[in-house]
Amino acid sequence: MIQTLRTTATAAAVALAFGAGAATAADDTPFGGPESQEYAATLWQALTEERLAGDNAIDGVPYRGTEPHGAMLETFFTTMTVDGHTGMVAVKRNYGPAGVEQSAVQGNRAEHLGAVTVMFQREDGYDPDNMNWFWAKYLPDGSLDTNPAGMQLAGRVAKGADQGCIACHSAAPGGDYLYVTDFVR
Numbered sequence: 001m002i003q004t005l006r007t008t009a010t011a012a013a014v015a016l017a018f019g020a021g022a023a024t025a026a027d028d029t030p031f032g033g034p035e036s037q038e039y040a041a042t043l044w045q046a047l048t049e050e051r052l053a054g055d056n057a058i059d060g061v062p063y064r065g066t067e068p069h070g071a072m073l074e075t076f077f078t079t080m081t082v083d084g085h086t087g088m089v090a091v092k093r094n095y096g097p098a099g100v101e102q103s104a105v106q107g108n109r110a111e112h113l114g115a116v117t118v119m120f121q122r123e124d125g126y127d128p129d130n131m132n133w134f135w136a137k138y139l140p141d142g143s144l145d146t147n148p149a150g151m152q153l154a155g156r157v158a159k160g161a162d163q164g165c166i167a168c169h170s171a172a173p174g175g176d177y178l179y180v181t182d183f184v185r
């Protein structure tokens, strides 16, 4: 996996070095390129408007989490329109640190929020291999988190790698890449 990520990072860096004309090439990378970053910003805007993220986000009930997401989690499912396309969205707020109690999270969400991970089902053709899911991992302020190789975590994250969002979620029962829906079934 590390090898794959390094190669991708190098391709993106080379594309950026060649300026605007090369932006299209960077967009061809599975994740982290300019198109992915721009889409992630639009998605975050929609999430804050729907009050699924950001300072005015609605509260859910935090529950004990599993790795890798966090010690306490809140998960929301709904449909949302982004850039004229309406699709299903799954939003997971990841709270910590390890061992944190539900009451502590409820008492001060902002202090305990580590990341917001999101799956948004994009238009047909975006990523037919993986049900057109767009993946993003945001920090609480809406900026994108990065992996150890410095790649921004947005787009077809770690597509083709043996670890990461797509690899792990492709093992979710039912073949829909969704885990939580299986727990409540």
Ligand code: HEC
Pocket: 064, 065, 066, 067, 068, 069, 073, 075, 090, 091, 092, 117, 118, 119, 135, 136, 137, 153, 157, 163, 164, 165, 166, 168, 169, 172, 177, 178, 179, 180, 181
């Ligand atoms: C090693 C496995 C693994 C990796 C890697 C992983 N996830 Fe998950 N993800 C899970 C599990 C397990 C759940 C269910 C957690 C729970 O609520 O108890 C989950 C739940 C979610 C959910 C809620 C919808 C659902 O599937 O139930 C979202 C959204 C999500 N993950 C996004 C991401 C994103 C974005 C990434 C990459 C940045 C990522 N995940 C990486 C295992 C993983």
